[in-house]
Amino acid sequence: xxxxxxxxxxxxxxxxxxxWLGQVLDDRGVRLATGLAVVVAxxxxxxxxxxxxxxxxxxxxxSVVLRQLSQETADATAREVxxxxxxxxxxxxxxxxxxxxxxMDRAWMNxxxxxxxxxxxxxxxxxxxxxxxxxxxxxxxxxxxxSLADQSADLDRRFRDAPGVGAVIxxxxxxxxEHKRAIVAFPATIGGRRKYVQAQLRFPSAAxxxxxxxxxxxxxxxxxxxxxxxxxxxxRLATVQHLGGFPQLxxxxxxxxxxxxxxxxxxxxxxxxxxxxxxxxxxxRELLExxxxxxxxxxxxxxxTGFGGQTIAAIAESSSRPQLALxxxxxxxxxxxxxxxxxxxxxxxxxxELKSNFVASVSHDLKTPLALIQLFAETLELGRVRTPExxxxxxxxxxxxxxxxxxxxxxxxDFSRMEAGLRPxxxxxxxxGEVTRDxxxxxxxxxxxxxxxxxxxxxxxLPSVDIDTGAVQQAIENVLANAMxxxxxxxxxxxxxERLKGHVAVRVSDHGIGxxxxxxxxxxxxxxxxxxxxxxxxxxxGLGLAIVDHTMRGHGGSVSxxxxxxxxxxxxxxxxxxxxxxxxxxxxxxxxSGDRGRAADAARPA
Numbered sequence: 001x002x003x004x005x006x007x008x009x010x011x012x013x014x015x016x017x018x019x020w021l022g023q024v025l026d027d028r029g030v031r032l033a034t035g036l037a038v039v040v041a042x043x044x045x046x047x048x049x050x051x052x053x054x055x056x057x058x059x060x061x062x063s064v065v066l067r068q069l070s071q072e073t074a075d076a077t078a079r080e081v082x083x084x085x086x087x088x089x090x091x092x093x094x095x096x097x098x099x100x101x102x103x104m105d106r107a108w109m110n111x112x113x114x115x116x117x118x119x120x121x122x123x124x125x126x127x128x129x130x131x132x133x134x135x136x137x138x139x140x141x142x143x144x145x146x147s148l149a150d151q152s153a154d155l156d157r158r159f160r161d162a163p164g165v166g167a168v169i170x171x172x173x174x175x176x177x178e179h180k181r182a183i184v185a186f187p188a189t190i191g192g193r194r195k196y197v198q199a200q201l202r203f204p205s206a207a208x209x210x211x212x213x214x215x216x217x218x219x220x221x222x223x224x225x226x227x228x229x230x231x232x233x234x235x236r237l238a239t240v241q242h243l244g245g246f247p248q249l250x251x252x253x254x255x256x257x258x259x260x261x262x263x264x265x266x267x268x269x270x271x272x273x274x275x276x277x278x279x280x281x282x283x284x285r286e287l288l289e290x291x292x293x294x295x296x297x298x299x300x301x302x303x304x305t306g307f308g309g310q311t312i313a314a315i316a317e318s319s320s321r322p323q324l325a326l327x328x329x330x331x332x333x334x335x336x337x338x339x340x341x342x343x344x345x346x347x348x349x350x351x352x353e354l355k356s357n358f359v360a361s362v363s364h365d366l367k368t369p370l371a372l373i374q375l376f377a378e379t380l381e382l383g384r385v386r387t388p389e390x391x392x393x394x395x396x397x398x399x400x401x402x403x404x405x406x407x408x409x410x411x412x413x414d415f416s417r418m419e420a421g422l423r424p425x426x427x428x429x430x431x432x433g434e435v436t437r438d439x440x441x442x443x444x445x446x447x448x449x450x451x452x453x454x455x456x457x458x459x460x461x462l463p464s465v466d467i468d469t470g471a472v473q474q475a476i477e478n479v480l481a482n483a484m485x486x487x488x489x490x491x492x493x494x495x496x497x498e499r500l501k502g503h504v505a506v507r508v509s510d511h512g513i514g515x516x517x518x519x520x521x522x523x524x525x526x527x528x529x530x531x532x533x534x535x536x537x538x539x540x541x542g543l544g545l546a547i548v549d550h551t552m553r554g555h556g557g558s559v560s561x562x563x564x565x566x567x568x569x570x571x572x573x574x575x576x577x578x579x580x581x582x583x584x585x586x587x588x589x590x591x592x593s594g595d596r597g598r599a600a601d602a603a604r605p606a
Contacts, residue, residue: 032349033342040338048327055323059316066246066312070273073249074305077236078276081303082285084232088123089183089283092116093200093215096128101202101213104133106141106155109215113143116217122228124195124220127162127169130213132204140166165190169216173199180208181292183283187221194221198282217282229253230262237264246315247308256280256299269309276303366408369401400445407481410474411543425554427466432504432575433458433497435469439476440495450484452491459498465575467555472575475551476506478544479571483510490568503557503574511568520561524549548573 092112100108106128113126125144131137142162150157168188176184185198199216233251242248250265252272279285280299288298307315376394385391414423440456447454483493490511497506515523522528526546545559548571552559556576563569 030346033346036342036345037338040334044331044334048331051327052324055320055327059320062243062246062319063312063316065243066307066315067273069240069243069249070305070307070312073236073240073251074274074276074303077233077251077305078278078303080236081229081232082278084120084122085280085282086284088116088120088126088217089198089200091119092126093198093217093283096200096215098202098213101128101215102130102132104128104130104136104141104213106159110143110155110158114148117143117145117148122219122224124218124223127165127199127216127218128159128213129166129170129216132212140170165218169197169199172197173201173211173214176292177201177209177211179292181290183287183291184214185281185283185291185298190218195219196221196224196280196282219282225255225261233262233264245319247310250306250308252304252306254302254304256301258302261301265306266308269306271309271311272304272306273312274305277301278303366405369405369408372401373398373405396445397449400449403442403446407474407477411478411547414471414474414547423550423554425468425471425551427468427555429464429578430467430469430472431462432465432467432472432506433462435467435472436476436495436497436506439473439480443477443480446484447493450491452484452487452493454480454493454495456495457497459496462497462499462504463577465504466578467575468551471551472555472573475548475573476508478548479506479508479573482544482571483508483512483569486510486569487512499577500572500574503576505572505574507570507572509568509570514565514567515561515563515569516565520563523561524559 092115095112096109099105109128116126117123125142127140127142129138129140140162141159142165143159147158147160152158168190172186172188173184176186182201182203183198184201185196188195188197196219197216198219199214201211202213204210204212230253233253237249237251240249248264250263250269252263252265253261255261277300279288280301281288281291283291310318376398379385380391380394385394436458437456440454446452480493480495487493487510492511494509495506496509497504499505519528524545526543528542528546548559552573552575557574560572560574561569562572
C-alpha cells in the first residue's frame, strides 16, 4: 500500500527472463551484495582449499610417522628380547672352551659364570659337569645366585654339588645324545617347578657318541613369564618417544597359547598395528636346526604394538577433525560476516534508492496540488467562471488540494520528528468513535471528488481510550487516504469502530488492489510502496503507514493488515482500554447489549 517496494513491471515480450530473476538482476543492492560476496569468497575459498590440503597432508604424514614408530618399536623390542635371551648362551656357554670345561677349571669359570648371572637376571643357575677331570668326575656342580652372594675365595662354596638336579638333567642329556647335537634344549621339572634347560655339550671325538663335559643354564618358566619379560617390556616402553597430540604406543606380549603376559593397552583393545613373533629359545634362532631335539617345536611368543585399540587411519582422522571443525566454524563465521556486511551494504543501497525515490515522489506530490491550486485560483481571479456552482466546485477543489498538501507536509514533519526521537504523544481520554467521525467528515470533500462511498459504523457504549487526538486523527486519515489511493473501480470504503479483545479498534476496509502475502509485514517500513496497478508506478511517498505504525506503538497499541490481492485490504488500529475501565465497560456493555444494533452512519457523495 502506502509503504512497499515497487513491484517489478511485467517482462516485455523480448525479455524471456523469469519475473523473479529480472527483479534480482535489476536490484542494485542485490548486485552489490553478490559482488562483495564473490570478491571475499574467492580468496577465502582458495585459502581454505590450501588449508584443507595441508590438513590432509598432515594426516598422511602423521599416518606414516605413527606406522614407522610402531614398526620400529616392534622390531627393536623383538630384537632386544631375542638378544637378551641368547646372551647367556653366547657370553657363557660358548665362552667356556672345551678344555676348561673338561678340566673343570672352576677358578677360570668363576668369573665367566658370575658375569653371566649379573648380565642375565632371568637365568636361575649355571650347571657344569665333566667326566674327564679326575677330581670332579661325574659331579654336577651348580653356580647360582647364592654363589654370587658368597664373598669367600673358597670355590667349593661357590660351586656346590647338585645331585638332585643331576638325576633329572643327566638322563635326559644321555637320551638326547643320539641326535648328536651340540646344543640341547628341553623343558624339565626340577624341585616341583617347570624349568627351561639348555646345555652346550662337549664331545671327545667327532663321532659324538658320548660327551665329555657340558655347561648348562636353567631358567624358571614362571619367573620369565611373570617377572623378567614383563619388566623388560616396561623398560622398553619407557624409552619410546611418544608423539604429542596422538595416543601413546602400547605393547602387548603373549605366550605360545595366546595368553597375555604383559599389556599397556586399555582393557578390551583388540586392534593392533604390528605384530612380531619369536621362539622362546636361549640361543640364536638361526641355530634351531642344530639344536636337539629337532622334532620338538619351541614355544612361539608374540609381541604386538598398537595405539589404544585404534587404527592409524582413525587416529589420523581424529587428529585432523578438530582442525576441520575449526575451519568449518571459521567458514561459518566468515560467511555470516560477509552475509551481514553484504546485507548492510545492500540495505544502504536500497535505502539510498528509496530516499531518491522519496524525494522524487515528494516533489511530484507537492507539485501536483500546487499546480491545481494555482490553476483554479487563476481561473477564479480572471473571472472566467460563469456560474456560482462552478465557482463553488473550484473552491472545493482548491480546498481539497490544500488539505492534501497539508497532510503531506504534516507527514513529512512528523516523520522527521519520529526519526529524531522528538515526536511526543500527550494522551488524554477521548471517544475514539467521535474522533473517527471527525476524520471522515474532514475528508468528505475528497470522498466526493473521488466519488467514494464511505460507510461508518461506531459500536455503542465504547469506553474512552487515552490517545493523542491529533496524532490518532492523522493515523486514521493516513489509512483512509491509503484506501482511496489504492482503490480501483470498487470505491466502497467501510470504517468500523468496535471493541476487540480488550481494545477499541478502528478498522478501515477497502476493495482495492490488495497486498501480496509476502509484502504484508513490510508495508509498515519507511519508504516502502506497493505498485498501484493503476499506471504511473507506485503512488505516495512511502511514509503514511510507517507513521501509523509509530503512532500505534507510541500508544501501546498495534496496527495489523488483512489482505488478498485483487480483493482489497483491511487495516485495524487497536488501542488498549485503560486499566479499570474495561471492567466497568464490560458490566455496562452486558446491560445494554441491545444498543449494539445501532444503524451505521454514512458519508456518501451527493
